[in-house]
Amino acid sequence: xxxxxxxxxxxxxxxxxxxxxxxxxxxxxxxxxxxxxxxxxxxxxxxxxxxxxxxxxxxxxxxxxxxxxxxxxxxxxxxxxxxxxxxxxxxxxxxxxxxxxxxxxxxxxxxxxxxxxxxxxxxxxxxxxxxxxxxxxxxxxxxxxxxxxxxxxxxxxxxxxxxxxxxxxxxxxxxxxxxxxxxxxxxxxxxxxxxxxxxxxxxxxxxxxxxxxxxxxxxxxxxxxxxxxxxxxxxxxxxxxxxxxxxxxxxxxxxxxxxxxxxxxxxxxxxxx
Amino acid sequence: xxxxxxxxxxxxxxxxxxxxxxxxxxxxxxxxxxxxxxxxxxxxxxxxxxxxxxxxxxxxxxxxxxxxxxxxxxxxxxxxxxxxxxxxxxxxxxxxxxxxxxxxxxxxxxxxxxxxxxxxxxxxxxxxxxxxxxxxxxxxxxxxxxxxxxxxxxxxxxxxxxxxxxxxxxxxxxxxxxxxxxxxxxxxxxxxxxxxxxxxxxxxxxxxxxxxxxxxxxxxxxxxxxxxxxxxxxxxxxxxxxxxxxxxxxxxxxxxxxxxxxxxxxxxxxxxxxxxxxxxxxxxxxxxxxxxxxxxxxxxxxxxxxxxxxxxxxxxxxxxxxxxxxxxxxxxxxxxxxxxxxxxxxxxxxxxxxxxxxxxxxxxxxxxxxxxxxxxxxxxxxxxxxxxxxxxxxxxxxxxxxxxxxxxxxxxxxxxxxxxxxxxxxxxxxxx
Numbered sequence: 001x002x003x004x005x006x007x008x009x010x011x012x013x014x015x016x017x018x019x020x021x022x023x024x025x026x027x028x029x030x031x032x033x034x035x036x037x038x039x040x041x042x043x044x045x046x047x048x049x050x051x052x053x054x055x056x057x058x059x060x061x062x063x064x065x066x067x068x069x070x071x072x073x074x075x076x077x078x079x080x081x082x083x084x085x086x087x088x089x090x091x092x093x094x095x096x097x098x099x100x101x102x103x104x105x106x107x108x109x110x111x112x113x114x115x116x117x118x119x120x121x122x123x124x125x126x127x128x129x130x131x132x133x134x135x136x137x138x139x140x141x142x143x144x145x146x147x148x149x150x151x152x153x154x155x156x157x158x159x160x161x162x163x164x165x166x167x168x169x170x171x172x173x174x175x176x177x178x179x180x181x182x183x184x185x186x187x188x189x190x191x192x193x194x195x196x197x198x199x200x201x202x203x204x205x206x207x208x209x210x211x212x213x214x215x216x217x218x219x220x221x222x223x224x225x226x227x228x229x230x231x232x233x234x235x236x237x238x239x240x241x242x243x244x245x246x247x248x249x250x251x252x253x254x255x256x257x258x259x260x261x262x263x264x265x266x267x268x269x270x271x272x273x
Numbered sequence: 274x275x276x277x278x279x280x281x282x283x284x285x286x287x288x289x290x291x292x293x294x295x296x297x298x299x300x301x302x303x304x305x306x307x308x309x310x311x312x313x314x315x316x317x318x319x320x321x322x323x324x325x326x327x328x329x330x331x332x333x334x335x336x337x338x339x340x341x342x343x344x345x346x347x348x349x350x351x352x353x354x355x356x357x358x359x360x361x362x363x364x365x366x367x368x369x370x371x372x373x374x375x376x377x378x379x380x381x382x383x384x385x386x387x388x389x390x391x392x393x394x395x396x397x398x399x400x401x402x403x404x405x406x407x408x409x410x411x412x413x414x415x416x417x418x419x420x421x422x423x424x425x426x427x428x429x430x431x432x433x434x435x436x437x438x439x440x441x442x443x444x445x446x447x448x449x450x451x452x453x454x455x456x457x458x459x460x461x462x463x464x465x466x467x468x469x470x471x472x473x474x475x476x477x478x479x480x481x482x483x484x485x486x487x488x489x490x491x492x493x494x495x496x497x498x499x500x501x502x503x504x505x506x507x508x509x510x511x512x513x514x515x516x517x518x519x520x521x522x523x524x525x526x527x528x529x530x531x532x533x534x535x536x537x538x539x540x541x542x543x544x545x546x547x548x549x550x551x552x553x554x555x556x557x558x559x560x561x562x563x564x565x566x567x568x569x570x571x572x573x574x575x576x577x578x579x580x581x582x583x584x585x586x587x588x589x590x591x592x593x594x595x596x597x598x599x600x601x602x603x604x605x606x607x608x609x610x611x612x613x614x615x616x617x618x619x620x621x622x623x624x625x626x627x628x629x630x631x632x633x634x635x636x637x638x639x640x641x642x643x644x645x646x647x648x649x650x651x652x653x654x655x656x657x658x659x660x661x662x663x664x665x666x667x668x669x670x671x672x673x674x675x676x677x678x679x680x681x682x683x684x685x686x687x688x689x690x691x692x693x694x695x696x697x698x699x700x701x702x703x704x705x
Contacts, residue, residue, distance in 0.1 A: 157448065160581065160582065161582070162451065171454040238546075238547055238548075
């Protein structure tokens with residue numbers, strides 16, 4: 001049952017990605033209107049998929065890669081919808097929806113069966129840990145997209161060619177704000193994710209911290225974003241530097257999330273997938 | 274054959290020098306008076322006057338084109354007390370389809386000095402409502418103007434003609450907006466208090482800039498300029514303070530060497546915590562070392578760079594203008610089709626056909642229900658119904674055919690067409 005909602009959500013994200021691409025080309029407001037309608041309905045359907053899966057499985061459905069990817073995509077779209085309320089950067093959807101769509105396609109290709117829960121995952125802390133961690137990651141994805149847009153727009157301004165690209169992207173000010181806001185939300189969430197993870201580890205494995213690859217890489221990610229936040233507040237790292245850092249940060253997020261699971265097996269790898 | 278012809282007579286920035294345009298302009302408050310005069314011209318059925326700083330035009334509908342043109346020329350000459358021969362060369366005259374096309378192009382801002390500028394539509398709208406108030410306009414202008422507004426809307430939404438900045442100063446404002454988001458609350462530092470920097474500053478102020486700082490080698494010049502803008506003077510030796518506080522710098526000194534160096538900006542940027550800064554260097558030779566533009570969070574444009582962006586936009590706009598022109602031609606065609614349907618003869622034919630259809634249909638029904646009627650009775654019914662239809666149509670048709678008092682013809686045609694729902698020869702009947 002949850003898979004039907006999942007498929008329907010994926011289909012709507014696909015439609016949203018297509019209409020957002022058309023919006024980039026033609027800049028017609030009707031197109032962005034359609035796109036955000038698709039995204040919203042997709043998000044509702046995706047929410048249903050997660051709720052139904054929760055009911056069917058009896059646990060928070062973030063236990064294998066299929067579930068994690070789908071959960072991550074759901075958070076990203078959620079963050080996009082929230083951001084759209086505050087910033088009138090319609091073009092943002094053109095960057096974020098494809099990311100969510102890719103995650104959905106990846107998730108779709110993986111085994112989707114509901115399996116009995118591994119003992120280590122049966123914990124009060126599990127839902128908190130995954131919600132904080134993935135919501136934080138979703139904000140970092142936003143910062144990443146903002147960073148990419150910033151670098152493109154800055155290049156346009158520096159090369160003194162205000163062509164079609166420059167017209168479509170928002171101002172540097174808005175993009176830099178976006179980067180900072182995303183960081184302000186993402187960093188505390190990541191911190192909470194790590195803390196709840198450590199508490200849970202104490203219950204599950206009898207130690208708070210054990211230098212498991214996932215733990216190590218989370219810490220690296222945490223330091224990267226901490227450094228960015230610190231530099232930003234003290235010496236005014238902004239603009240290009242902040243954008244680059246947001247991109248590097250996102251790559252470590254991706255590695256922590258996917259690379260570690262696939263390349264560096266450890267305690268966080270609960271199934272082959 | 275139509276009894277009524279559309280006429281445009283006027284002059285604009287392309288055909289007339291500013292002195293003539295000024296002499297020929299109608300002041301806003303005088304238009305009512307002028308309209309009562311044009312209304313009394315015997316050859317004109319409908320007319321309206323459009324007068325802006327770039328154009329003076331009269332739109333008219335008349336049954337006697339030649340006479341109308343003559344009367345309008347004389348009216349312009351007498352009204353503005355300018356002999357005809359002094360402005361006749363600046364005048365253009367357009368009739369029929371050409372006139373329609375012209376009005377559509379004007380409304381869509383394709384004929385403007387700055388193509389795509391949005392004011393013209395509002396100016397036409399107010400000129401039109403003046404004509405309505407003075408009752409100088411009628412069915413034809415009504416339809417024409419509403420179509421013109423529709424065309425302007427199509428051009429605005431379907432093309433990107435009014436989107437790009439084509440003057441150097443609007444390019445500068447556009448770039449500043451791409452860096453800072455909004456101009457509100459931003460500070461501008463003017464280096465050099467010449468005419469150029471004053472002009473640029475004026476543009477930024479109208480775009481919403483909050484504060485103006487002025488610095489100049491001679492303090493007094495800076496002071497006068499600062500007063501004009503309610504700004505603040507910064508002593509030339511303390512320029513670095515201004516650089517620290519400002520968002521935008523406009524530099525236009527006649528210094529032979531650059532006055533702002535990379536080394537200086539490195540210090541300034543540190544002090545301002547890397548807040549972005551936008552330099553506009555309009556001096557020749559340049560005031561700002563080009564390497565400054567390579568620094569992070571600094572955007573440096575000189576006058577040639579701005580011109581280059583403006584030229585790109587002009588090319589873009591020309592492309593959009595071509596698309597707009599095809600929308601206009603399309604709409605002219607539609608209007609002309611409607612206009613032709615106003616002709617008397619087709620209207621008479623259509624009206625007769627409609628009545629005849631009703632008559633035969635009702636008669637057939639009657640004969641079907643009473644199959645026992647004799648041949649003679651049938652023929653009597655035929656004759657009776659025909660006579661009734663002809664009697665009813667007689668009076669309206671005579672009125673329609675009246676040539677001498679052509680006065681009301683177009684009104685009648687329009688009324689008959691809509692009262693009897695005669696098919697229009699246009700394929701659409703949207704809005705209004």
